[in-house]
Amino acid sequence: MGWAMAGHGAEEHPHGADRLCEAGDRVYSRAVRRGRVPRGDAGPVPCLLELALLHPDPDDMDWLVPTSPQEVMTRLLHGLYDEVSAGQRRMGSAVAAFEWYAGLGGPASGAGAGEGAAIRVLDGASRIQAALDQATEACTTEVLTVQPGGIRREHELSEGLHRALELRGRGVRMRDLYNHVARHGQGLLNYLELMGEAVEARTLDEVIDRLILFDRTVAFIPANSDRTMALELRHPALIAYLSTVFERLWRLAIPLTAALPDTRIEGISHREQSIAALLAEGHQDAVIAERLGISVRTCRAHIARLSETLGAASRTQLGVRIAQVGLDCPVDGAPLSVPLPDRLPGPVPGSVPGQGSPTGR
Structure with a gap:
C-alpha cells in the first residue's frame, strides 16, 4: 500500500507508490534515466507529484527531477511497517478485549467447545x-x-x-x-x-x-x-x-408394559378422546395429527368416527357434543387448555424450539 492521495490525481490514478499506472511508469522511468523531465510530461500523471516521486528542480522550475528509487523504497517500507504495526496493535487490543469478556463467564467460559461451551x-x-x-x-x-x-x-x-x-x-x-x-x-x-x-x-x-x-x-x-x-x-x-x-x-x-386406561364413554377410544380434547381447543386437523404423532388421514378418520358416535352432523355440533359429554379433558390429565403451571407446579415443560430430530431411535 502507498500513501494517501488527494484531489485530481487521486481520482484519475487510484494507486500507491508501490504500483504505478502505465503512464506514470513511463514518465518516472524516463526521469530516472535522464535525471529530469519537462514539467509538461507530468501533466497527464499528476500522481507522480502527489506521491512525491517527482519534485520541481530547484534550479529550473520548468523541470521535474525524480526522487531516488532508494528513497522511494525506504518510504514505502516505512509505510508498510506502520500499517503492520497498527494491525498488530489492533489485533492485540481485540485479543485483550475478548479475554476480558471470557473472564466474565468464569472458568467454564475458557473451556474448549466440546467440554465447556454452554x-x-x-x-x-x-x-x-x-x-x-x-x-x-x-x-x-x-x-x-x-x-x-x-x-x-x-x-x-x-x-x-x-x-x-x-x-x-x-x-x-x-x-x-x-x-x-x-x-x-x-x-x-x-x-x-x-x-x-x-x-x-x-x-x-x-x-x-x-x-x-x-x-x-x-x-x-x-x-x-x-x-x-x-x-x-x-x-x-x-x-x-x-x-x-x-x-x-x-x-x-x-x-409401555401397561394397557392404556379405558375412556369414560363406551364406544370412544383413548385416541379419539385425545382428539376430542384438542378439537375442543380449536386446533386444525394437521396440528392435532402432529401433536399425537399420527397422519392427517388417520386423524380425520377418527374425527369422522367420533362424530358418528356422538351423533354430530357438523364440526360445530361436534364441538358442542364434546363439551356436553366431558370429552374436552384428555385421559392423561387436566384439559390441555389449562396453563401448564396450574397442572405442573414449578418449571413447566413448554414447547422446546425446533421440530427436528438430533437423532432417531
Missing part, C-alpha cells in the same frame, strides 16, 4: 452424530430421551442402536418417552426386547419435541425443522430445567 450449534448430520457419539462415550449413569412422532420406523431405530448397545454394555440406564401411538410399532417392541432392563419406556398422548439428555450434564434438542441442525446444551440451568420437564412428564406417562 450452547453449541451443530450444523449437519455428521457433526450431530459426532457430538452424540462423544456424549455417549462420556456417559456413565443415565440417558433420558423424548421421542415424539408416530410409529418408529426401522431405520430410525437402527440409527441410534449402536449407541444404545454401547450404553447398555456399560450399565447405563435409559428412560424413553413416546407418544401413545408408538405402542403399535413392532420395531419399537423389538428394540425394547433387545435392550432388556436397560431401557424403560412410557407413553403420553403428547410429548415435547425431541430431547436427549446424558448424565444430566449435556442435552441435545432440535434447532430447525428439517432435522439438519441441533443444539448441544451444557448450561447447568438449562440442563436442570430440561431434567425437571422430563421427570414431570415421566410421572404423567403410562408404562
Whole structure:
C-alpha cells in the first residue's frame, strides 16, 4: 500500500507508490534515466507529484527531477511497517478485549467447545452424530430421551442402536418417552426386547419435541425443522430445567408394559378422546395429527368416527357434543387448555424450539 492521495490525481490514478499506472511508469522511468523531465510530461500523471516521486528542480522550475528509487523504497517500507504495526496493535487490543469478556463467564467460559461451551450449534448430520457419539462415550449413569412422532420406523431405530448397545454394555440406564401411538410399532417392541432392563419406556398422548439428555450434564434438542441442525446444551440451568420437564412428564406417562386406561364413554377410544380434547381447543386437523404423532388421514378418520358416535352432523355440533359429554379433558390429565403451571407446579415443560430430530431411535 502507498500513501494517501488527494484531489485530481487521486481520482484519475487510484494507486500507491508501490504500483504505478502505465503512464506514470513511463514518465518516472524516463526521469530516472535522464535525471529530469519537462514539467509538461507530468501533466497527464499528476500522481507522480502527489506521491512525491517527482519534485520541481530547484534550479529550473520548468523541470521535474525524480526522487531516488532508494528513497522511494525506504518510504514505502516505512509505510508498510506502520500499517503492520497498527494491525498488530489492533489485533492485540481485540485479543485483550475478548479475554476480558471470557473472564466474565468464569472458568467454564475458557473451556474448549466440546467440554465447556454452554450452547453449541451443530450444523449437519455428521457433526450431530459426532457430538452424540462423544456424549455417549462420556456417559456413565443415565440417558433420558423424548421421542415424539408416530410409529418408529426401522431405520430410525437402527440409527441410534449402536449407541444404545454401547450404553447398555456399560450399565447405563435409559428412560424413553413416546407418544401413545408408538405402542403399535413392532420395531419399537423389538428394540425394547433387545435392550432388556436397560431401557424403560412410557407413553403420553403428547410429548415435547425431541430431547436427549446424558448424565444430566449435556442435552441435545432440535434447532430447525428439517432435522439438519441441533443444539448441544451444557448450561447447568438449562440442563436442570430440561431434567425437571422430563421427570414431570415421566410421572404423567403410562408404562409401555401397561394397557392404556379405558375412556369414560363406551364406544370412544383413548385416541379419539385425545382428539376430542384438542378439537375442543380449536386446533386444525394437521396440528392435532402432529401433536399425537399420527397422519392427517388417520386423524380425520377418527374425527369422522367420533362424530358418528356422538351423533354430530357438523364440526360445530361436534364441538358442542364434546363439551356436553366431558370429552374436552384428555385421559392423561387436566384439559390441555389449562396453563401448564396450574397442572405442573414449578418449571413447566413448554414447547422446546425446533421440530427436528438430533437423532432417531
